[in-house]
């Protein structure tokens with residue numbers, strides 16, 4: 673995780689750009705680590721299973737920026753932990 677880029681400004685930017693399509697070249701899948709649900713602070717709807725994997729308490733109603741994370745390489749700050757990456 674790139675903590676230097678984990679700011680409220682970065683969250684605002686992800687929110688404002690969340691209507692844009694996911695950038696090409698994204699591969700991989702979510703590993704339910706929960707890191708993106710803590711940007712820049714833990715979401716009140718973030719939950720963890722006994723095995724440590726995360727889930728969203730409002731999964732079907734979650735905001736666009738959560739649905740699309742990581743939407744672009746520039747917004748992808750949870751590397752290398754995240755299961756997604758951009759080619």
Ligand code: SF4
Pocket residue numbers: 701702703704705706707708709726741742750753754755756
């Ligand atoms: S950081 Fe990546 S792997 Fe972890 S919960 Fe978010 S999308 Fe899934």
